[in-house]
Amino acid sequence: MNEHSGTISIADKAAATPRPVAVRVRGLSDKGIAWLFVGPTIVLLLAINIFPLIWTIYLSFTNYAANRSGEVKNVGTRNYERILNDADIWAAMQATAHFVIWTIAIETVLGFALAYLIDKKFRGHGFWTTLLLLPMMLSPAVVGNFWKFLYEPQIGLFNYAISYLTGIDRTSFQMLGEVSLAPWAIVIVDVWMWTPYVMLICLAGLRSIPDYIYEAAEVDRASPWRQFVSITLPMSMPFIMLAVLFRGIENFKMFDLINLLTSGGPGSTTEVASITLKRAAFESWRTGYSSAFAIILFVAVFGLANIYVKALNKVKQR
Amino acid sequence: MAEVALINATKRFGDVAAIGDVSLTVADGEFVVLLGPTGAGKTTTLRVIAGLETLDEGAVRIGGREVSKEAPALRDVAFVFQQYSLYPHLSVYDNMAFPLRSPTRRVPEDEIRRSITEIARMLHIDHKLQNKATRLSGGEMQRVAIGRALVRHPSIYLMDEPLSSLDAKLRQELRLELKRIQRDLGATMLYVTHDQVEAMTMASRIGVLKQGKLVQLGTPREIYEDPAETYVATRLGQPRINLMPRRLFPSLPTPSSAETIGVRTEHLKIDRHHQGAARVARIEHLGDQRYLHLSLEDHSIVTLAGHDTDLDVGDSVALQLERPLFFDRDGMRVRP
Numbered sequence: 001m002n003e004h005s006g007t008i009s010i011a012d013k014a015a016a017t018p019r020p021v022a023v024r025v026r027g028l029s030d031k032g033i034a035w036l037f038v039g040p041t042i043v044l045l046l047a048i049n050i051f052p053l054i055w056t057i058y059l060s061f062t063n064y065a066a067n068r069s070g071e072v073k074n075v076g077t078r079n080y081e082r083i084l085n086d087a088d089i090w091a092a093m094q095a096t097a098h099f100v101i102w103t104i105a106i107e108t109v110l111g112f113a114l115a116y117l118i119d120k121k122f123r124g125h126g127f128w129t130t131l132l133l134l135p136m137m138l139s140p141a142v143v144g145n146f147w148k149f150l151y152e153p154q155i156g157l158f159n160y161a162i163s164y165l166t167g168i169d170r171t172s173f174q175m176l177g178e179v180s181l182a183p184w185a186i187v188i189v190d191v192w193m194w195t196p197y198v199m200l201i202c203l204a205g206l207r208s209i210p211d212y213i214y215e216a217a218e219v220d221r222a223s224p225w226r227q228f229v230s231i232t233l234p235m236s237m238p239f240i241m242l243a244v245l246f247r248g249i250e251n252f253k254m255f256d257l258i259n260l261l262t263s264g265g266p267g268s269t270t271e272v273a274s275i276t277l278k279r280a281a282f283e284s285w286r287t288g289y290s291s292a293f294a295i296i297l298f299v300a301v302f303g304l305a306n307i308y309v310k311a312l313n314k315v316k317q318r
Numbered sequence: 319m320a321e322v323a324l325i326n327a328t329k330r331f332g333d334v335a336a337i338g339d340v341s342l343t344v345a346d347g348e349f350v351v352l353l354g355p356t357g358a359g360k361t362t363t364l365r366v367i368a369g370l371e372t373l374d375e376g377a378v379r380i381g382g383r384e385v386s387k388e389a390p391a392l393r394d395v396a397f398v399f400q401q402y403s404l405y406p407h408l409s410v411y412d413n414m415a416f417p418l419r420s421p422t423r424r425v426p427e428d429e430i431r432r433s434i435t436e437i438a439r440m441l442h443i444d445h446k447l448q449n450k451a452t453r454l455s456g457g458e459m460q461r462v463a464i465g466r467a468l469v470r471h472p473s474i475y476l477m478d479e480p481l482s483s484l485d486a487k488l489r490q491e492l493r494l495e496l497k498r499i500q501r502d503l504g505a506t507m508l509y510v511t512h513d514q515v516e517a518m519t520m521a522s523r524i525g526v527l528k529q530g531k532l533v534q535l536g537t538p539r540e541i542y543e544d545p546a547e548t549y550v551a552t553r554l555g556q557p558r559i560n561l562m563p564r565r566l567f568p569s570l571p572t573p574s575s576a577e578t579i580g581v582r583t584e585h586l587k588i589d590r591h592h593q594g595a596a597r598v599a600r601i602e603h604l605g606d607q608r609y610l611h612l613s614l615e616d617h618s619i620v621t622l623a624g625h626d627t628d629l630d631v632g633d634s635v636a637l638q639l640e641r642p643l644f645f646d647r648d649g650m651r652v653r654p
Contacts, residue, residue, distance in 0.1 A: 215370050216403040220417035220466070221391040230416075234407040 053298075060292035067285040079292035089293065091268060092276040098183055099258075099272055100251045103190045104244055110191065111198025112240060116232075118199070119206040129203075136196040144260025147189045151175040151261075176262050179269045186258050186270055190251065198243040205239025206232065238316045245308055252301055273297055319506045320381030320473040321346045322367060327376035329366055336362040338530045339376070344474065347504045349497070351517045353553055354527035360510040361400075363527070364476045367508065368397050380473045391422070396467035398477040402459035404451040404466075411447040414438070414466045430469075437468045440499060441492075457488045464492075468499065474506045481516065493519060514554045518542070526550045548649035551580050557609060557620040559643075560586060566595075566614055567639065573652045576644035583609075586621040587638040590629060594636025598629050612637075 028036070060079055064072045083089050118129055135143070150158040153171045163170035175185040209231065217227045255274040258264070264271030264279075271279075277297070281290035323343040329336050337359040344350045352360045365371040367378055369390035377386045378393075385393050396417075404413050414434045418425040438444040441461040446454060451462060460483060467475055480496075481489045497520045500507050511517055517524050518538045525535045526549070534546045538554075545551035551559045560581050564572055567579060588610070599618065600611040608623045612635070619637075623629065644652040 210401065210403075212399045212401055212403045213405065215390075216397065216399060216463075217405075217416075218370070218390045219368055219395060219397045221420035221422050222416070223421070226420075230405060230408070 056291045056294055059288050060295050062288045064288045064291075065285045066281075066287045075288065079289045080296070082289065083293050083296060088268065089276065092271050092273050095183065095268075095270060096252065096272040096274075099186060099190070099254065099270075100248060102184075102187045103194070103251050104247050106187070106191045107195045107198045107247055108240060108244055110195045111243065112202045112236075114195065114199040115202035115206055118203060132199060133196045135193045136200075138193070140193070140256040141260060143189065143193050144257050147192075148176070148261060151185060153177075177266055179266055182262055182266055182270045186261055189257060189261060190254070193257070194247060194250075198247060201239050201243040201246075202236060205236030208239075209235045238312060241308075241312045241315060245305065245312065248308070249301060249305060253297075319346050319471070319504060321379075322381075322474045322506060322508070323379040324363070324367065325377045325379065327363075327366055327378065328374050329362055329371055330374050335530050337366065337527075340527075340530070340532045341376075342525060342532060342535065344506055344508050346506055349500050349505075349507045349509065349520055349522045350525060351521035351523075352508065352510045352525045352527055353512065353514065353517045355512060357529075358527040359530040360512075360527055361478050362530075364397070364478050364508060364510055367393075367474070368395050368476055369393050370397075391420075394473045396470050396472040396475050398463050398467050398475070398480045400479045400482060402456065402463055402483075404459055404462055406450075406452045408451055409447070410438075410443060410449050410451055410454070410462050413451050413462055414447075414469050417466060417470050433469045434465075437465045440468075440495065441465050457484045460484060461492070464496070468503075471503075474508060475500075477507065477509045479511055480509075482511070482513070489513075489516075496520065514556065518554065526553055545580075545643065546651050548578065548580065548645050551643065551645075555582055557583050559583075560619045560621075561645075562614070562617055562619065564644075566617065570639065570642065571654075573644050573654050575646045576652045577647045578645040578649070579639070580643040580645060581639050581641075583621050585640040585642070586619065587640060588621060588623070588629070589636040589638055590627075590633070594634055596635050596637050598631050598633045598635065601629070601631065 061074055061076060062072050063075050114132060118125055118132070147158075150156045151174075153159050153174050156170075156175075158175065159170040159173070162168060162173075173181060175181050175188075213231055213235075214227060217231055222230065253274050254272060255278065258270055258272055259275060259278075262270045264275040273293075274297075277290055277293055280286050280293060321343065323341075325341055327340045328338050340359070340363060342350070342363070352363060354360050362371060366373055367380075369378075369385070369388060369392075373386055377384055379385065380393055380395070405416060408416065411434060414437070415430050417423070418430045418433075434447070435444065438447055441464060443458060443461050443465065446458060446462075451459065454462065460480060464477075464480055467477075481492055484492065493516055499505070500520075509516075509520065521538050523535060524538050524541045526533050526541065528549050534541060534550045536544070541550060542554045545554075548561060552561070560583065562579050562581070564570075564576055564579055570579070572579070596612040596614045596619065598610060599613045601623070602609040602611070608627065610621045610623045610627075610629065612619045612621065614637070629635070644654065646652050
């Protein structure tokens with residue numbers, strides 16, 4: 001621009017004070033340029049995140065079924081009322097709670113313990129770290145499939161190991177087929193796969209504690225236990241809580257692993273919320289009903305995560 | 319408090335000797351400052367005494383007792399780190415109480431309260447006792463760290479550049495305060511710094527370290543006035559001592575092996591009534607005094623000038639050396 005008015009005096013002025021970007025780009029204001037950059041992302045976000053969410057909210061108040069054509073009727077809050085009075089839904093929520101709470105508890109304790117050991121920097125700790133991280137890098141589909149084989153009563157390594165260690169007949173129990181065992185079978189697989197992830201985050205926490213704090217404590221005559229309680233644990237607590245948050249959200253919506261292992265069975269003992277949701281949406285084709293359930297799950301996770309993040313920030317600020 | 323001694327101490331990291339064959343005795347109640355540039359082995363010396371590093375050769379004795387193999391906790395030393403090594407989730411009070419609450423010490427809680435209140439007042443952090451350690455400014459954090467050492471009565475206080483992260487005003491204030499506290503408590507203290515003002519004002523004796531060796535140990539005055547080599551001479555004095563080749567002063571009587579003549583700025587007098595070989599190159603005004611930068615052949619020399627000087631850039635002057643120091647080819651002192 002300004003090709004024709006480029007006299008010497010104007011050029012001098014321009015050199016002295018750089019003209020704003022907006023003037024140089026076809027009269028756009030700085031704000032306009034900012035929008036130009038952010039715009040595509042916002043449009044994409046609206047199209048694949050916000051719009052489906054709003055559409056789902058709308059559907060949750062209708063009797064819409066995706067496999068039927070016909071009139072879509074507004075049914076008010078009837079879907080929500082049904083869900084909250086549905087015993088199956090509450091059973092699914094219990095199965096989810098069992099899965100989430102136990103996986104988090106075990107993964108956190110194991111993950112932190114492993115991180116604590118790895119942090120001691122023994123010989124070859126890099127090799128062991130890599131080895132421990134392997135499960136986490138596999139696809140859930142692969143993990144689900146080969147754990148199915150491991151749990152085979154006849155040929156599975158898991159049953160063989162249990163019977164070798166305890167003397168129980170290896171064909172006398174089925175990890176995936178028994179009501180009392182199946183909920184634990186999926187917990188075991190998730191722990192196997194995701195403990196390394198928790199370990200990695202905890203390791204980052206432990207590595208962030210500077211050596212000189214331990215040295216100060218040593219000079220101050222703090223025993224190893226006191227150092228652990230008053231330095232290691234509180235200083236890595238934000239990291240541990242972050243790991244719990246990530247695993248909590250992930251496992252609340254866990255679908256692939258469980259669908260592959262048990263598909264919610266036997267009966268509906270391992271039918272967690274996401275599997276119930278999928279069945280309502282794509283097997284019974286109750287689209288409106290399942291939309292309402294999805295919204296309820298969304299609000300629950302969103303609310304819990306929010307409360308949790310507040311707590312996390314409090315711990316961080318200490 | 320107790321006497322602390324290093325005897326022929328050597329500590330290597332890989333092939334590098336961080337300290338080599340260092341022998342140093344800090345007498346009971348003495349304030350010894352270790353001076354030297356980065357990497358000279360100052361911090362390693364402290365860490366070896368504290369037991370945070372184990373010696374490869376030699377021994378550490380605290381109060382006459384050989385402690386070389388003992389863990390830090392058993393050596394009864396207090397250590398102030400260069401970084402603020404506070405326990406971040408504890409309050410200032412709990413930080414300072416931390417060493418006293420060790421089960422091996424069994425200090426009653428009211429005794430703890432009494433000594434913390436006293437030390438906190440000394441360090442001007444008594445109004446911050448209930449604050450979280452992380453909610454403090456850098457200067458406050460370091461005072462808490464110093465306070466955490468002072469609440470104890472160890473054999474020796476080891477301080478690793480405790481004031482280096484503070485601003486100039488606070489540094490000056492705490493310098494005086496620390497010296498006063500040390501004198502009041504009769505504390506044995508080994509203090510590391512690269513700040514020559516701290517060394518000069520606080521120390522009973524200064525030890526100068528050079529690449530892991532203790533090259534000179536003496537009172538600040540001895541180190542300043544009677545340095546054993548050019549390395550020591552250049553550690554102290556602001557502006558630095560002038561080191562000039564002997565040939566610039568052919569008429570000066572010198573020992574035969576002398577190669578370098580060292581003259582401190584205050585001992586370099588200007589005779590402006592005589593034309594001389596030196597020319598005024600630059601004058602720096604520092605308010606209370608002036609630095610006069612002279613050039614003599616291709617050497618630049620710094621000296622002090624009073625307010626009343628009417629010298630100007632370009633004037634040529636004659637120089638008079640008072641109390642010159644002579645050094646040989648290797649920088650070692652040669653005495654006439």
